[in-house]
Amino acid sequence: MRTYAAAVLVAATTAVLLAGCGGGKSTTSTTSAGAPQSAAVVNEIKKSWTAFFSGSTSAQTRISLLENGQKFASLINAINASPLANQVKASVSDVKVTSATTADVTYTVSLAGQTVLNAATGQAVLVAGTWKVGDASFCRLVKLQGVVPTACK
Secondary structure: OHHHHHHHHHHHHHHHHHHHHOOOOOOOEEOOOOOEEOHHHHHHHHHHHHHHHOOOOOHHHHHHHEOOHHHHHHHHHHHHHOHHHHHEEEEEEEEEEOOOOEEEEEEEEEEOOEEEEEEEEEEEEEEOOEEEEOHHHHHHHHHOOOOOOHHHO
């Protein structure tokens, strides 16, 4: 169960980031507060989420893409060791920048081609100039499978 939860989490993040790598809109949209949000920021957020969930992303890189990633290093290393991790995919359907340091992300996670989490919402956070998967979002995904890492308490 723990391995499955980790795989789902990795897949969701990876799919989100990969979605940002495929040609998205080049126009500017607005944030939920009505301020303009650049396509570059949206693409960076998608790229970070997608890389985090990608089965080909190293544990070290995943740790660097997660807010407070070092607190989750043992769990991320376990995720990388799971054969299920390579079967997880995520797609990002929406990114809304909500402040200078946060954005809401809507994504779907699949495992071996089957949707396991549809239109979930999470948060991206800007840390030291890099958009990362918010640790609260990671914890929510892991908790869906009954796993509560110490770092989430």
